[in-house]
Amino acid sequence: MLPHGCISHFDTGGFYTGHFHPVLIFESFITMSAIRRVAILFAGGPAPAANAVISSAAFSLINAGIEVIGIKHGYSNLIDFDPSKPLEEGKHYIKFTLETLEFMRTEPGIRIGTARSNPGKVVTSPADLHDAEKTAPLRRAYNALRSLNVDALMSIGGDDTLKTANKMKMFQDTLPASEKRMPVIHLPKTIDNDYCGIDFTFGYFSSAETLAGEIRNLNRDAAAGQAYFVCEAMGRSAGWLAYGAAIAGDACMVLSVEDIVGPLKNTETVTQPDGSTKTRTVMNIDAVIEKMVAMMVAREKIGRNYGVIVIAEGLAEYLPMSHIQGVARDDHGHMAISSVDIGKTIAKYLAEAYKAKTGKTRKINGLQMGYESRCCVPTAFDVMLGSQIGVGAYRALIEQKLNGVMVSVGGQFDVSFVPFETLVDPNTLVTKVRFIETSSDFHRLARLLEQPT
Numbered sequence: 001m002l003p004h005g006c007i008s009h010f011d012t013g014g015f016y017t018g019h020f021h022p023v024l025i026f027e028s029f030i031t032m033s034a035i036r037r038v039a040i041l042f043a044g045g046p047a048p049a050a051n052a053v054i055s056s057a058a059f060s061l062i063n064a065g066i067e068v069i070g071i072k073h074g075y076s077n078l079i080d081f082d083p084s085k086p087l088e089e090g091k092h093y094i095k096f097t098l099e100t101l102e103f104m105r106t107e108p109g110i111r112i113g114t115a116r117s118n119p120g121k122v123v124t125s126p127a128d129l130h131d132a133e134k135t136a137p138l139r140r141a142y143n144a145l146r147s148l149n150v151d152a153l154m155s156i157g158g159d160d161t162l163k164t165a166n167k168m169k170m171f172q173d174t175l176p177a178s179e180k181r182m183p184v185i186h187l188p189k190t191i192d193n194d195y196c197g198i199d200f201t202f203g204y205f206s207s208a209e210t211l212a213g214e215i216r217n218l219n220r221d222a223a224a225g226q227a228y229f230v231c232e233a234m235g236r237s238a239g240w241l242a243y244g245a246a247i248a249g250d251a252c253m254v255l256s257v258e259d260i261v262g263p264l265k266n267t268e269t270v271t272q273p274d275g276s277t278k279t280r281t282v283m284n285i286d287a288v289i290e291k292m293v294a295m296m297v298a299r300e301k302i303g304r305n306y307g308v309i310v311i312a313e314g315l316a317e318y319l320p321m322s323h324i325q326g327v328a329r330d331d332h333g334h335m336a337i338s339s340v341d342i343g344k345t346i347a348k349y350l351a352e353a354y355k356a357k358t359g360k361t362r363k364i365n366g367l368q369m370g371y372e373s374r375c376c377v378p379t380a381f382d383v384m385l386g387s388q389i390g391v392g393a394y395r396a397l398i399e400q401k402l403n404g405v406m407v408s409v410g411g412q413f414d415v416s417f418v419p420f421e422t423l424v425d426p427n428t429l430v431t432k433v434r435f436i437e438t439s440s441d442f443h444r445l446a447r448l449l450e451q452p453t
Contacts, residue, residue, distance in 0.1 A: 056390030215249025
């Protein structure tokens with residue numbers, strides 16, 4: 001079954017489970033599969049253990065006598081493909097060999113790079129897949145891969161990349177029978193850990209540990225200067241990274257989008273460009289700040305005049321429109337959260353409210369954390385998880401001959417394959433976010449470790 005909290009109206013069930021020993025031990029053999037060349041593509045934000053995933057998938061395929069190429073920088077070199085300008089090895093893609101894979105599994109960074117280019121940007125419904133203009137970028141990406149004699153695509157990325165993988169598959173389903181279909185296997189990636197269909201995504205624990213280390217350092221700095229830090233952690237849609245880093249880093253409070261309920265929640269009416277109006281959920285900033293001030297006062301009673309507060313960057317989406325009007329958005333419609341700098345905004349309000357409440361001043365600094373965690377050296381857990389996901393992609397594509405599935409790992413690193421249709425809404429073609437459930441023991445853990453208010 002899907003991880004708790006991911007069941008929705010578009011779930012149809014249907015994992016395929018294939019259990020195997022997680023250690024990478026293979027005997028070389030030549031596959032009888034029709035698949036002779038596979039492309040691996042990484043898109044979206046970086047994540048620790050990316051190279052563990054890529055190299056393990058490539059290693060498995062090469063040992064089976066299959067050529068593997070790595071598409072450089074996501075879809076950026078495919079989306080505007082022009083047959084008169086062929087893709088060049090070294091510039092647009094690389095060929096993997098057993099020699100090039102040596103030591104790669106534990107290497108930080110992303111050997112093939114990444115990008116946020118989105119060939120399925122304007123395809124928002126199944127009907128759009130029959131619109132030649134809207135599917136033109138998908139067609140160019142397909143043609144680019146076929147120009148390299150690619151027989152199958154392994155896509156690594158977050159939920160936006162999963163949506164694109166699904167659209168690549170669905171687009172091919174509309175092609176004439178005479179045109180080749182390339183199976184698409186997706187491998188889930190996000191340091192935000194907000195993915196349905198898998199319990200933990202590779203890179204999450206490495207990133208949480210990196211940020212936790214920063215929080216521990218900031219705690220010492222705060223204690224020395226009797227000050228506070230408000231740290232903005234990555235996590236656009238859910239608070240997994242903020243919570244994990246706060247718990248491991250001994251922060252005194254953590255808040256994320258899941259916490260904008262009850263007295264911390266407000267609504268506002270927004271006028272659309274066409275003149276219509278809509279109601280959106282916003283945070284009650286006064287209530288949020290009051291909660292933080294109460295925590296600070298409670299800590300002072302036990303002699304702790306310092307601390308680190310962690311907030312998830314996704315709270316920027318819950319600011320009133322007056323704070324975020326005009327902020328740029330990317331190809332996936334995501335706001336440029338880093339330009340909002342919500343940590344500094346909250347720190348400013350908190351300093352003012354604390355003085356108004358106590359008559360005293362206290363230094364409160366706002367800062368952003370996150371980019372430094374995306375390409376850190378991966379932990380052993382993430383290397384093992386990433387390796388299993390990579391090998392799982394090989395098993396899905398070659399051993400099970402599947403198409404349109406996401407690789408999942410759970411339990412004792414057991415592999416299963418989740419059909420796209422259980423993860424993507426068939427009408428809107430969007431995915432479901434996996435939030436921290438406020439009734440869960442994980443959420444309760446953070447509450448129990450905070451200073452009572």
